[in-house]
Every structure is written in C-alpha cells, then in structure tokens.
Amino acid sequence: MPQGNAPTAHGVRILLGDLCEVTAGPSGSLLDRLHDGPDGVPVISPPDLAGDHRVDSRKVRRVPQIDADRLERFAVREGDVLVVRQGALGRLALIEQAQSGWLYGSSCLRLRPLPGGILPAFLAAYLSHPPVQRAMLGQALPGTVPALNSTLLRELPVTVPAMDRQYAIVEALADVADQIRIQRQMAERLESLRPAIFRELLQGTRDTWR
Template sequence: MTRGQVPLGSICEVTAGPSGSLLESLQDGPDGVPVISPPDLTDHHTVDTRRLRRVPWSEAKRLSRFALREGDLLVVRQGALGRLALIEEEHATWFYSSSCLRLRPRREFVLPAYLVSYLSYPPVQRALLGQSLPGTVPSLNSTMLKELPVTVPPLDRQRSVVEALADVDARIRIQRLMADRLEALRPAIFGELIQGTRHR
C-alpha cells in the first residue's frame, strides 16, 4: 500500500449478499421486492431493471439487513468480476443476490460517485482480478475487498474528479449519438448515390 492509500474496509461497510437459501422464493413477474443480480449491472455502472427477479413481499422482512440505500455500490463477487453499479434513489429498499457484495461508503471520507470511478479504473480492476480466488468460477470475498488499497483525496478534490468525468461522459454520449445517427443515415445515402439522386 502506497502513501495516501487506505484499505477499502476503513471507508466502507462491506456486506456479502444473502445466502441462496434466503432467496429460494425468487420469482419472475411484477409483484414483490426486486433483487439485483450480476446480469443486471451494466457497463455504465447502472442497474438494468428490465429482467429483475423478485422475492415475495412476505419475505422482505427477513431480508431487511440486505436492503440497499441510495449511494451504495454493488460489486460482483462471483463470475463477471469487476462489474459494479451505483445504487440510485429508485433502487433504495431493493435487495441484492449472493453473487454481489454491497459497499456502503462512509461519506465523510469518500463520495460514492468517486468510489465507482476509482473501482472501475483499469489498474484497480486488474488488482481486483489479481486477488480473486482460483477455481472454475473466479470469486472475491468481503475480506479481500476490505483490504483493497484505495487512494482517497480530500472531498473537494473528489468532487472535482467526479465533475470532470461527468463532463467526459456527457461528451462521449453526444459523440455516440452522432455516430448512431450517421449509421442510420448510411443506407439512405447509399441508396441515393447509386440512383444518382444525390449530388456532392
């Protein structure tokens, strides 16, 4: 651990998901409390809510210690290691599966949005993967994650980092939208060109 770094466990509460036996009643359909699983975490660190499974309302009380709050992070601990998502207000009170670890940042030390960016930084991702337990399905546990070194600048610097990255993300979205529009126009332009109706 280098100067200026602290263990993740000193700035976050790290909690493993409920055991499989507690989620035996998972079901498809619109009724019940949603349970977020690794396939629901997107490449953009958000939650895809289209295919969520749920536990019946009657089971919610015994799972209450696994309820999510706005600002929590979910990290995949089995299989697709390195995937993570920031929990938004709309996901509060939902649960998460046994294949995830919940990070609850201590906000007096670290901003959730900064921590998402830090944990998705390629060198940190490589460090996470390097810590994984060998086996048919690579995995992490809460002890490993708690020991991960994290660079934690002052909160004002963290805010500056988050704002700068948000600006970059906005520019990326604009460029992707422009590329998608050009891609959609390409067949029409080709058709006009071969018919001789389009002039340079």
C-alpha cells in the same frame, strides 16, 4: 478519519474496509422465488450492472414482498456501490435514488461508504481504474468460477484525495460520461438510419448522402 492511514503524494492510503461496510449478498436459497413478473421487489444481479456504473433495470428479476421483508438487511440505498464478486468480476454500479430499497443477489458485494470518508461516485470511479481492477482481480479466489472474498477485499488499499479534489474528479468524469452518452446516441441514430438510406439509394430517390 479511519486509523492506520498512510499519506501518499496524491492523498491518504486507506484500507477499503476502513472506508466502507462490505456486505456479501444473501444465500441463493433465500432468493428461490425470484421471478420475471412485474410484481415484487427487484433484485440486482451481475447482468443488471451496465458498463457506465448504472443499474440496467430492463430485465431485473423480482421477489415477493414477503421475501423482501425478510431480507431487508440486504436492501441497497443511494450511494451504495455494488461489486460483482462471482462470475463477471470487476463489474460494478453506483446505486441511485431510483433503486433505493431494492435487494442485491448472492453474486454481489455491497460497499456502503462511511460518512465523511469518500464520495460514492469517486469510489466507483476508483474501483474501475484498470490498475485497481487488476489488484482486485488478483485477490480473487481460484476455482471453476473465480470469486472475490469480502474479507480480502476489505484489505484493498484505496488512495483517497482531499474531499475538494474528489468533487473535482467526480465532476470531470461526469462531463466525460455525458459526452460519451451523447456520442453513443448519435451513433445509434445514424445506425438506425442506415437501412432507410440504403433503400433510398437503391431506389434512386436519394442521389447523395451528406
């Protein structure tokens, strides 16, 4: 367990830098051959971070394999958490097995939890909690484009419950996320039916809609 822990009513308060490796993305000049084609290694950027802590790979850009080999230290693996550090501050994603080996761009920070300290899914949920988001954004450096400094982010205190409590929280939040996805799919299906229903009602081929 990291040093300097502070017990609280809900767990142990630990600095983020004692729980994770915090690594800023590569300089933009090292990614000057980013392209939209199908070949090469994907590079995750802020627009690719979806609202449900996932990476949306539909528009991800890529670099040639030779560039990816040079930038191997900026590869992600399952369990990493990517946080936007420049621009759309506060957005984040939990890396899944499907994205292992991908790279991340200069506008992101990679948080790699140390073994035995914190569950990656719990960390992603914790950093998304509104009071924690406000604390994170409060550390942003002022400027035309606000930015999170990796050194200051390491000083962010994290309340870490016992491991069994972390598992329970992650499981409960996963159930909620599943229900949200189901409801969204239902809403999208109904929305897609709207034009057909209108057309049938307009043509008089449908009397009522139940």
